[in-house]
Amino acid sequence: MTTGQPWVEKYRPRNVNEVAHQDEVVQTLKRSLETANLPHLLFYGPPGTGKTSTALAIARQLYGPELMKTRVMELNASDERGISVVRNKVKAFASGAVGQPVPGYPCPPYKLLILDEADSMTQDAQNALRRTMEAYSKVTRFCFICNYVSRIIEPLASRCAKFRFRPLHREVMSDRLHFICAKEGVVLQDEALGLLAQVAGGDLRKAVTTLQSAVRLGGVQVDRQSILDVSGQVPPEVIQQLLEACQSSSYARVQQQVTDIIAEGYPAQQVLLQLQAAVVPGAPGVAPSSVPMSDKQRAGVCELLAESDKELIDGADEFLQLLNIAGSVQQLLVSS
Structure with a gap:
């Protein structure tokens, strides 16, 4: 066993066939790769579902590891993403000559520009890309990768084939x-x-x-x-014990549970997140709480959690917020 190399890189898919779960995306892209006729692409979906891995796998299958260095450019959120980058760096790459192919790979007569986390680009930068995409589409294909497709302006989105990446079961x-x-x-x-x-x-x-x-x-x-x-996950039994304390009529028990949670060093926002998952039925991978609640009570608890989360973001004390949540939930459960 070696732990020197990050496993996410070591076991990153090397070709489109190795991408896990995204069957519709894989089947469509395989057909495009067979003809080497790739449209502009827009990959969107939650983090860690294979968007960047798929884009890099496409590049590797089209050009091979050597030609990737000259035919593929990848920009992500660590780079400056303003309009100046689009006007200079992106335009210079998109307008450059394609170069000679390498035997053994399709090597279509265009380059590939991968814009990772494209939803963090400014509106001006996205607007500047419209003309660049039109002017150099014969020699450059664009691949946009984002978490929130709604943050990509419609003129860009309409120029791309959209692929949704789903969370993995x-x-x-x-x-x-x-x-x-x-x-x-x-x-x-x-x-x-x-x-x-x-x-x-x-x-x-x-x-x-x-x-x-x-x-x-x-x-x-x-x-x-x-x-x-x-x-950093809070043990599920701790969340369960907190809910059971809230169900009781003893405020001292509630206070003791909150004191124990803070003493163990569990972050309050993580506690709120797992409380929500336990309260709302059907959360993926989370066992529902055994504490009986009506739909009205669940809605009330979720509203309290949202308010407390906002207070924590604004810098409120974690112990006081958890105590307030626990006390309010207890009042909601006991009085109903």
Whole structure:
């Protein structure tokens, strides 16, 4: 087992066929790659679902590892994303000559410009791209990658073939994690796998990173506690005990639970997040709370959580906010 290289890079898909779960996207792109006639692309969806990996896999299949250095440019949010970059760097790359092909790869007569996290680009920069895309479409294809497609201006979006990347289901994530564990000689317990899927929430990159961190912390035998230690996740039983205390009529019990949570160092916002997942039925990967609630009570709890989350963002004290939430939830459950 080696832990020197990040596993998210080591096991990143090398071609489109290896992309997990996104079947419709893969089938469509495979047909485009067979003809080497690629449209402008727009990949959108939650983090860790394979958008950037797919774009890089396309580039690798079209040009090969050597030609990628000259035919592919990748810009992400770490670069300046204003209008000056579009007018200078992007335009210079898009207008440049294509160059000679490499034997063994399709090497179509165009380059590929990958704009990662394109939803962070300014409106002026996006507007400046419209003319660049039109003027140089014969020699350059654009691939936009974003989390929120609504932040891409319509004139850009309408020029692209759109592909939605969905959060990964637990079964898909389990298959990939078991594959990595087999390659690295890691023993992942079923209970730890379930918690890892819950922590990741459909984000395979987060799941792989958390798994590697757990291996570095506790060795190749990965159990539930190792995942809890590296993920910052509050143990589900702690959330359950807090809800049970809120169901009781004892305020002293509620106060003691909140004091214990803060003493353990659990972040208040994480507690609120997991409280919401326990209260709202059907949250992916999360067991619903055993504390009975009506729909009206659930709605009331969610409203309280939203208000408290805003207060925490504004810098409120974590202990007081959790105590306020717990007391308000208790009042809601006992009085109803």
